[in-house]
Amino acid sequence: MCTSIRISTIAWVVALYLIPNGAFGKGAELNQGNDCEAVGMAKLFSQAYKHCMSSPDASGGVTVALLDCKQDELAVQDKMLNDAFKRLTKRYKDPDLLKRLRSNEGKWIKARDAVCDSESADAGDGTLSSVAYMDCMLRMTTLRVRTLKLFEEVGAF
Numbered sequence: 091m092c093t094s095i096r097i098s099t100i101a102w103v104v105a106l107y108l109i110p111n112g113a114f115g116k117g118a119e120l121n122q123g124n125d126c127e128a129v130g131m132a133k134l135f136s137q138a139y140k141h142c143m144s145s146p147d148a149s150g151g152v153t154v155a156l157l158d159c160k161q162d163e164l165a166v167q168d169k170m171l172n173d174a175f176k177r178l179t180k181r182y183k184d185p186d187l188l189k190r191l192r193s194n195e196g197k198w199i200k201a202r203d204a205v206c207d208s209e210s211a212d213a214g215d216g217t218l219s220s221v222a223y224m225d226c227m228l229r230m231t232t233l234r235v236r237t238l239k240l241f242e243e244v245g246a247f
Contacts, residue, residue: 134232139163153217160224167231174238181242202230 132140139159142148147155175195182188206226213222 170235
């Protein structure tokens with residue numbers, strides 16, 4: 091289910107740039123690697139996604155099935171992202187903090203798009219390119235949801 095998800099160096103640099111110092115707490119470490127379990131990604135996906143990815147077509151590598159599963163999960167994660175962002179904007183009343191939050195989110199969107207375009211281009215011109223793009227969008231959106239939830243939990247913004 092997670093074999094094609096990889097955390098690129100560029101993605102980590104972008105994530106670290108956009109995450110305020112201390113957002114993960116003292117001594118927290120970000121774990122890079124090619125294994126989904128090593129970065130904790132698998133537990134962040136919905137059960138529906140896990141079920142979809144275990145279907146015969148998706149687990150067999152059929153591109154259309156993979157893309158359908160990933161697109162559906164991206165919609166789930168995108169809704170969670172929007173909900174978390176709305177909660178943060180309601181939480182903070184200071185106009186300067188709200189401006190910073192909105193600016194940060196805009197920077198993240200641009201960075202996500204650039205990283206995913208790059209990963210897609212690195213995959214070549216075939217169908218792998220579209221799978222790489224969706225993997226990246228799903229991975230980065232899922233990580234951003236987690237980041238915003240951490241902001242909520244620790245008041246890091």
